[in-house]
Amino acid sequence: MAKIVVLTGAGISAESGIRTFRASDGLWEDHRIEDVATPEGWLRNPILVHRFYNMRRKAAAEATPNPAHLALAALEGDPRHEVLIVTQNVDDLHERAGSQRVIHMHGTLTGALCHACGFRWPAPPEMHHTDACPACGAHTTRPDIVWFGEMPYRMEEIWSALRAADLFVSIGTSGNVYPAAGFVQDASRAGAETLELNLDPSTGSDWFDEARHGPASELVPQWVREICS
Structure with a gap:
């Protein structure tokens, strides 16, 4: 059974209508990153956050899962492959597509976290300060979101999976944010083959054994059909 670790980023959800992380002007949906994606920003103005x-x-x-999400769920259902999805995304589109082995390294919008005691619980549709x-x-x-300056979740588990992988695939990520940018x-180094599926070459595209560029909704189903045939 081939062990496959798949890293997904904003590019895979963009085709479901979810805006990517930030534009070239450094704004995130018209807000400064420092104001809405840091612990300091939350402490300063929790109402805004x-x-x-x-x-x-x-x-x-x-939003609804697109063909790329659905293809990864189908791959997980193939008994010849052991698939782990590590996502930088905070949506639940992988789960709604049918994927069951998903690590949200940056947290999830469906979770709430107490800053005081660390307790976690399902988030309601609207949260308030x-x-x-x-x-x-x-x-x-x-x-329950990992903000800038905070440690991503379940890193030891992720690194262990990377060391054991036969194939590492990066989908829809810019390659700019560590530690995920170093996964390839x-x-x-652990001996896995590596593949990039991205709209454009990522910052670390040269590190991959193979890179294919185009929309995730086209590239991912095509790749899944190839390895499941």
Whole structure:
């Protein structure tokens, strides 16, 4: 059974209508990154941050999985392959497409986190700065999202999977954000074959054994058909 680790980024969800992380002007949906994607920004203005993520949560809930998400779920269902999806995305489109082995290294919009005690629970459609933690009662509820300056989730598990992989595939990611940008080198050093499927060459495209460029909704189903034939 071939062990495949798939890294997905904003590019795979963009074709479902979810806007990519940031534009060239450094803004994220018309907000400064520092204001809506850092612990300091949340402490400074929790009302703004909750309003921002409430909008993102609504947009993600209204989006539907595209052919790339569906193809990865089909690949997971092939008994000849053991597939782990590591996603930088905070939407749940992989799960709604049918994938079951998914690691959200940057957290998820469907989760809530208490800044005071670390308790986690399912997020309601709308969160507010006045929400109390179900565990400790503190009014320090925040989205369960990994912000800039924070450590991504389940890294030891991810690195272990990369070391054991036969194939590492990167889909729809720019290759600019570490530690994910270094996964191709980690997997390659461990002996895995590496493949990039991206709209354009990523920053680390030269590190891959093979790179194919175009829309994820076209490239991913085509690749899945190839390895499942």
